[in-house]
Amino acid sequence: MIRLTDIGEFELIKRFSKQFMKNLPEGITGIGDDCAIIYLNEKETLLFTTDMLIEDRHFLLNKITPNDLGKKSLAVNLSDIAAMGGKPHSAYLSIGIPSKMKVEWIDLFFTGIKDLCLQTGTYLLGGDTTKSPDRLVINIGVIGTIDPLKIKKRSTAIPGDIICINDVVGDSGGGLKILLDEKPLDRYSSYLVKRHNCPRAQIDEGKWLAQKEEINAMIDVSDGIESDIHRIMESSGVGAEIEINKVPLSEELSNISERYNWNVQEIGLSGGEDYCLMFTVPENYIDRITIEYFQEFNRPLYNIGKITNNPGNLTFTMDGGNIEFNKHGFDHFKSRNEKI
Ligand code: ADP
Ligand code: MG
Numbered sequence: 001m002i003r004l005t006d007i008g009e010f011e012l013i014k015r016f017s018k019q020f021m022k023n024l025p026e027g028i029t030g031i032g033d034d035c036a037i038i039y040l041n042e043k044e045t046l047l048f049t050t051d052m053l054i055e056d057r058h059f060l061l062n063k064i065t066p067n068d069l070g071k072k073s074l075a076v077n078l079s080d081i082a083a084m085g086g087k088p089h090s091a092y093l094s095i096g097i098p099s100k101m102k103v104e105w106i107d108l109f110f111t112g113i114k115d116l117c118l119q120t121g122t123y124l125l126g127g128d129t130t131k132s133p134d135r136l137v138i139n140i141g142v143i144g145t146i147d148p149l150k151i152k153k154r155s156t157a158i159p160g161d162i163i164c165i166n167d168v169v170g171d172s173g174g175g176l177k178i179l180l181d182e183k184p185l186d187r188y189s190s191y192l193v194k195r196h197n198c199p200r201a202q203i204d205e206g207k208w209l210a211q212k213e214e215i216n217a218m219i220d221v222s223d224g225i226e227s228d229i230h231r232i233m234e235s236s237g238v239g240a241e242i243e244i245n246k247v248p249l250s251e252e253l254s255n256i257s258e259r260y261n262w263n264v265q266e267i268g269l270s271g272g273e274d275y276c277l278m279f280t281v282p283e284n285y286i287d288r289i290t291i292e293y294f295q296e297f298n299r300p301l302y303n304i305g306k307i308t309n310n311p312g313n314l315t316f317t318m319d320g321g322n323i324e325f326n327k328h329g330f331d332h333f334k335s336r337n338e339k340i
Contacts, residue, residue: 010230032235033154034083034220035144045148049080050141061136063179066105068197069138070112076222077142078120078201079275083220085152085210086144088122088203094139096132120203150210152218152279155235159309161216161280163240164301166205166293168248169225170264171195173271174256183260188252199275206277208296212289218279224270225304226325228278229314232307239310244269244318244325248302269325280307 004012017031024030027039035047053073055061064072074091081088093113097106117124122142175196178189185193202220209215217236221228225247229240247268257264281289290301308315316325 029153034080035086037084037151039148043147045146045151047081047084047086047144047146047151048141049077049144050139051076051080052137052139054137055135060179064197065112066108067112067115070109070114071116071198073138073140074113074116074122074142075199075201075275076273077140078116078122078203079199079220079222081142081144082201082203082206083152083218083277084144084146085150085206085218086146087207088120089143089145090123090125091117091143092141093124093127094129095127096130096135096137098132098134098136100134101136120201146210152206152210152215153235154217154219154232157217157232157236157238157280157307158282159238159307160283161307162283162286162303163229163242163278163280163305163307164286164289164303165221165225165248165276165278166202166209166299166301167274167276168250168253168268168302169221169274169276170253170268170271171250172199172273172275173224173267174253174262176271176273177260177262177267178256181260183256188255191250191252192256196273199273201275202277205297208293209277209279212281214281214285214289216280216282218277221274221276221278222272224272224274225278226269226314227272229305232278232280233312233314236307237311239308239313239315240305241308241315241317242269242305244316244323246302246304248304266325 007015013031021030021032029037035049038046038048040046053059059069077091078088113124171192172195175192175194178193179196183189209218217232219228219232225242229242233240244265247265249264249268253267254264257267286303293301316323
């Protein structure tokens, strides 16, 4: 008997997905990237993605407002559209609601969804509503569109490329720790909790990056850099080297980590739910794109490492030497990394 806890989420997906990846009609790319890709015509390609959030697994009802939960449920899907450079079109929301829920709570949840729909130009076009035995279950599917020539994939990283991210990491992981450890809320800890409960999908940044031909591969960081760089490595058949000192961390996370003696680099690398974008570009283009990105968004890009031609091998360096870093990002079945 094979236990789910032995193989983990990613092995499980690999195990069943192969049979569905073969013999697809031309123009369709299925399982394996942030979104499925369905070619329509020379101008337009459809992107489709879906993500599920389960009470007590992905959120605790008493630790998040209904408005934030509505926004977060949609944002995590919009982030997958952003990861390929797409523009969101419409969302489809299925929800399993236990009888304990108050209708006013559900109203506020939908207000959150509506606010983010309005902000991002996404239309809620359908879904399904059902009773759930005792936990709230939310699943959203999102359709996006993109010019077929602009799509960014996980599978196209090239050895020698620089690995970049477009935001600090670890805030959300830190916020989750604040909630789970029931730490007091002050200016810093509240900021981290907000980053955890209300992530922003980087749609405009994704669309902008997709216009840059030089960018070879892109993914959104949902499970943590350490885990998501593996997705790029596996899809592209490459290795990677990450310089731990270059991984950007917020002042808020550094402050709180010092206070509670947390390993801030570990949270930064594998906290998960950052929803920033990680992409790879040839070395000779990095300075130019960093300047152009700053001109456009008034924020920096962070160069955190390099793609190598050592397939499957991820190394971490610190102060010029290799170091061991065994933590893995959030894998939903393996028990070593229990989170909500
Ligand atoms: P993401 O974190 O971007 O949502 P994942 O790494 O979780 O992506 O998933 C990897 C790939 O596996 C995606 O292409 C996703 O659509 C696919 N996938 C995951 N679970 C299933 C499933 N139950 N059935 C079909 N495809 C799945
Ligand atoms: Mg993703």
